[in-house]
Amino acid sequence: MALYITIFLHLLVMFSYHVGELLAIQNFNPNSFKPVFNNSLSLSFPLTCLPLSRNSTFRASLISTHQESTSSKSYSHGNFHFRSWFKYSMALIVSLPIGTPPQTQQMVIDTGSQLSWIQCHKKNPRKPHHKTLFVPSRSSSYSILPCNHPQCKPAIPDFTLPTSCDRTRHCHYSYFYADGTYAEGNLVREKLTFSRYQSTPPLILGCATKSRDAEGILGMNLGRFSLPYQIRLSKFSYCVPFRQKLANVMPDGVFYLGQNPYSHTFRYVSILTFAKSHLMPNFDPLAYTLKMVGIRIGGKKLDIASSAFLPNAGGAGQTMIDSGTEYTFLVDAAYTKVRQEIVRLVGGKMKRGFVYENTLDMCFDGNALEIGRSIGDMVFEFDQGVEIMIEKERVLENVGGGVHCFGIGRSELLGATSNIIGNFHQQNLWVEFDLRSLKVGFGKADCSRSV
DSSP: OOOOOOHHHHHHHHOTTTOOGGGGGGOOOGGGSSSSSOOOOEEEEEEEEOOOTTTTTOOOOOOOOOOOOEEEEEEETTTEEEEOOOOOOSSSEEEEEETTTTEEEEEETTTOOOOOOOEBBBBSSSSGGGGGOOOGGGOOEEEEEEETTTTTOOOSSSSTEEEEETTBBBEEEEEOTTTTOEEEEEEEEOOOOOOSSOOOOOEEEEEEEEEESSSSEEEEETTTTTHHTTTTEEEEEEEEEOOTTOSOOOOEEEEESSOTTTTTGGGEEEEEOOGGGGOOTTTOOOSSSBBEEEETTTTEOOOOOOGGSSSSSSSTTTEESSSSSSSEEEHHHHHHHEEEEHHHHHGGGBBBOOTTTTBBOOOOEHHHHHHHHHHOOOEEEEEOOOOOEEEEGSEEEEETTTTEEEEEGGGGGGTTTTTOOOOOBTTEEEEEEETTTTEEEEEEEEGGOOO
16 A cells, blocks of 8 residues: 655655655756657556555555566567566556566565665675565666766755665665665666667666665656656556455456556546645645545445545645555545445444454454445446446455455545545556546456456
């Protein structure tokens, strides 16, 4: 779920599901994507979705099996296509070729984070994942940013990316997350090298030498350090398959940078943008903010004020789509109405006093299919007639021990003030981020067959 740069000031107003990077708007306008898109870049990557630590429901803490993938490679019209199996449990992990020659790195796709960072060679890793550590000395395109680099010491301080000089006069960064995890190392410049003839220009990445995670982060939000911004990407998309959380066999999905061959079937809703003069303490201007207008459960439109889904004067109420958050979280005005309806429908079967990982508190014992049928389909309604429908068979999550939980939590339990649509409610759904037109598209799919 969610991955965000935070310093102590940041921790006061931002949360680990990415309500951060607020002051970066001083140096960023979403419309700056428009002039210089790379329309020729169209790539397909493997995703690996793997379990996270139990205490990280909305923070993508990455745990990998580190199995070598049986990927296939093909070249078409100068584009490199890379496909592999993906195992989805809580986070989307893509394998990317970093450096020259390329070293395969596993990174969580995070539409709520800005800076991408990789796991670099370190003296005492928490776990010896040697195959996935990036070794800088093996790459001819690797360089470390010096302290006097403009991105290390910007003219306007960027509090979302705290940097300093280390003892070797290199640019050092530190990320502190609200769940207590962290990543720190040097800011570097490095390429994504897809083939001998195709690579990105040098990108600014974090090269983490201290981290509690096993993989890195692929920052995909609207920030100036994000991958889409740095390579002037016009579109990207992913397809998350259905999962059975406790199953031994996990399904496959796919991630596109560039044009998606299925985009003609998608329905789009505009990304909301706000002027710099509208900076608000609880608002993340770099997130993919959508205008949500309502929720239906079992065909019934819930009596939720539209203001619950829009940022108020302080920024609370923002609704964002996030690949790095597992479940969906709603502010109290919306959550209370959802809970009231669930209690009305199946309250007698609710497990009293049970809260799963301090986030989900609508949980049940008994037959999940029967309970799901009693609840009915759930629909998230967005502006422009766009909807995300979750079938009744998928509204509950098997969390083990015979317990199933409704996949919506209260944002307040996280100390959060935003509505977040997590990847649990993006299953069997294409989600496309069109950065040229500033819109997000959704399309139903059998994602296990789209790889």
